[in-house]
Amino acid sequence: MSLRAFLRGVALAAFCLATASQAAAPRPNILFIMTDDHAAHAISAYGSQLNRTPNLDRLGAQGLRLNRCYAVNSICTPSRATILTGQYSHRNGVPVFNHLDPAKTTVAHRLRDAGYYTAMLGKWHLGSEPQGFDHWNILPGQGRYQDPILYDRDGHRIYQGYATEVITDLAIDVLKNRPKDQPFFLMCHHKAPHREWTPNERYRREFASRTIPEPATLRDDYAGRADALREQKQSVFRDLTRFDLKLKPPAGLSAAEQQRWVGEKPTEVEIEVAGRKQILRGEALDRWKYQRYLQDYLACVQSVDDSVGRLMDWLDANGLRDNTLVIYTSDQGFFLGDHGLYDKRFMYEPSMRMPFLARWPAQLKPGTLSDALANNTDFAPTFLELAGAPIPADMHGRSLAPLFTGGTPAGWRDAIYYRYYHDPGHHDTRAHYGLRTDTHKLIHYHKADQWELYDLVNDPDELKNLHHSPAAQPLVADLKSRLKRLQHELGDTGQFTGQLPKDDVDIRVKQMDRKHPDSQL
Template sequence: METIKKLIPGCAVLAGSAVLAGCSGTAEEATSNVAQGDEQRPNIIYIMSDDHAVRALSAYGSDLAELAPTPNIDRIAQNGALFTNSFVTNSLCGPSRAAMFTGKFGHKNGFNFNGQEFDGSQDIWVNALHDAGYTTAAIGKWHINLTPKGFKLDHWEILNDQGEYYNPDWITADGVHTEYGYTTDLITDKTLSWLDEQRDESKPFALIMHHKAPHRNWMPAPRHTRTFENVEFPVPQTYFDDWEGRQAAAEQEMTIYLHSQEGHDLKMTTGVGESEWRQDIWPHLFARLTDEQRKEWDDAYQARNDYMNANEANWSDEEMALWKYQRYMQDYLATIISVDESVGEVLDYLDANGLTENTIVVYTSDQGFFTGEHGFFDKRFMYEESFRTPLVMQYPAKIEAGTVVDAMVQNIDYAPTFMEYAGVELYDDVDGQSMVEVLAGNSDQARDALYYHFYEFPGFHMVHRHYGVRDDRYKLMHFYHPGDEWEFYDLSKDPLEVNNAIDNPEYAGEIARLRTRLQELEAQYAVPPMDEWRDMVLQEYKGAKYKLDEMFPDSYEDGKVIRVVE
């Protein structure tokens, strides 16, 4: 699709049918050209949550769909497209965001693990749209620098690092301030305020709306602290996995029943009648609650915690592990309810203001998440629950309602997709490919294989560094630091990924084929030789903290929360 800028050289585009004065050609000629060869450029609302598992989005029809539905996010799938094979390049918050913004793998965009500084001078789809006449904004979680340095944003209000669930600190161009309330709701309010009162209505808009939820430590809104208190969620078949034949899985530190913080994560208290949390490595988060909020919180959890404390001594390890799973799921899914409500408010606003038809609305997560599979919470691994991410997209003017896309896509594909829909020329050296054709049903444009690389070791949860390849049936992974192990899975016969078939002679041919395909992908994406990564020690990761009071001395009090990399 051509833009007005292409049709009338030298013009700066303001909107789908408006151009600045001083261009060659008259306004009447511009209008005529638009009518003949161009269409109104779409608005874009890119909504991304943090750590939303595919299993926890009911449009995918999992075993949680009826117990914990997400009807508003499902509306996007019903109005447009549901992607059944959406994946990331690196299942970690910061690297995933960098890949999404640039359309490039981390070894090209320079952001491979949390705590690095994102280079905002490189090509970014948001900037390309801004240069083409879009008004742009970012509201919510950022997590790839303290501020959106290098991004061409007409408006931005972002959370400090991970953000807090209650009474968060907001960073703006004017400094830092604290606002009282529940963070998901505040992000929603700020988004609707910008759409309704602050955006330049003479231009198409590109809005980045990023939620903190449902990231750890899963603190629901006051209205949802009790929503699932009497619900028993199905336990994954692999919850008590023994990780046989999978050394990296056996050496991780992310099992719900062994490694989650009993206070910080599971809100377990010290005894009957007590409200003090047990182990809590980040006590400042709970300390942010006001006295009123704290009382409401204690009232919601006291009876359940008292029951646990009264019975803990009589429970077996397995019974306690199952109790912890239920507490984890109750809180995790309760934080998603607020995100779903937020999406509903945005969709309702678009409907009420006649913006739905020409607005692309995307909902996704920065990666997948384990909801007890293999005993895990968190992400990082190339196993399906972590590697795969939810993705739904509506654009009524172009995407047929009820579309199901089975083609494999990755988060590097968002940049070229948005740019093609906006009629903006794609910049060079992009690893991703536009999803426009597969959304139109052209399967010839689909990938045959995916490349993945996780770099962060040593680090939180101690997941070994690994890379791998996945096609429509098989997966090959190489865990290369600190060990040296290969894993291979036939996903059609072993969808739970519990039988490492790397030494099974039945698959020798497929393993050899995938090794070759992996080398081809490394060449295609210009991945540096492995010996350059093998000995890399992530010292930058260990010490990555940025003090707000140093960047904003006039608006941030000494001693408040510094940037904590997780």
């Protein structure tokens, strides 16, 4: 059966279910696995030069790999709100780290109404309690890597172990205990590999002895680019703290002094090599910082890869392989030393790009690839279409189901609008917006009124700003007019300033945080 015929069948079955309570056609279960800050270029299926991820590769090889999937506001909380609502930040009301209004209808409500069992596990980070889920058990705020606290409707408890493994165990428990007469929608959200990149002990040791290749743009001098690149505070060489680098405070400091010490950004570090002490400064320290950062980050990714393998194996062993759509993604990308950076927020490819791997043996052929421009507003409409539920008109995204046969369907979107708001925010990243087409990217840092234009075909690393090039002026004019048109179509009138609203976190979440100050929001 073709996907289109299948979807027609699903719609018919949903209609029958609604009218006569008859047995539904086999709508797919949906296991949505999302990590925090896992860049596509740290997955071997996406050509990583840094690590091997055999389970993620298996997931993609058995189904679909989207090569151009993007976050429309590349930061944790807004991306999560976008995924749940199918809307850009200016419509869902979560442009920065403010909370998702619990009165808002999300895709979870809609799937539950369509007959799905809905569950949410792990990192939530939306400042209010999950709504629309039959079951939820979440980390408060960022959560912690070791012995995480999770809480549900009834309270909280500490789970012994490493967060990625704990959340995987909980996901398997949910799958075991779910009602068997309903399809399921399970969001399994890991904390990893978010900063401060604490691996489990096995992978910490394994990666500590590795030398990770440096990216070509690690020492980018930002020549010809906007001031924002010089103003940011997410530089691998300059802004990693002793805490990030896992340096231990000297003996004899008080708790407050220890906290201050680990929060500082060291310009000199003493290490021990083969029993001999050595002081690192300058370029040697820069190289060492990059290695320490990537060793820990990639070691965290390795546990995520194991988790995906365990979940796929469990589905396979329990008769759920064929009709479960397993998706792997991350809330956005991340700079892995690219342009000298370690965070996200910017519209440059390493940060804006999301991995998107999916397996659904009943409908997706192994090795399916698509270069179509997809984004995180599309996820909710995709789930609804597969569930045979209507897609509300106020969702910005469109179902990705037409990409499930590979390639780019006729009439698909030809550009993605992006907007980052949080300014001043963490890492002093300037607010900006822009357009990403198949071949070019236009960025406007509107506060300073500085523009960048990149030719993504000939300059995929985004190093040559062509905005002022005379030859590019017809293209600049065309892209600016397309950008304006897209803002209008999406209804972005620029109403958000990017300031974090004060006290904008639900009171119960706040109380949880007071009880557990180590789980900062």
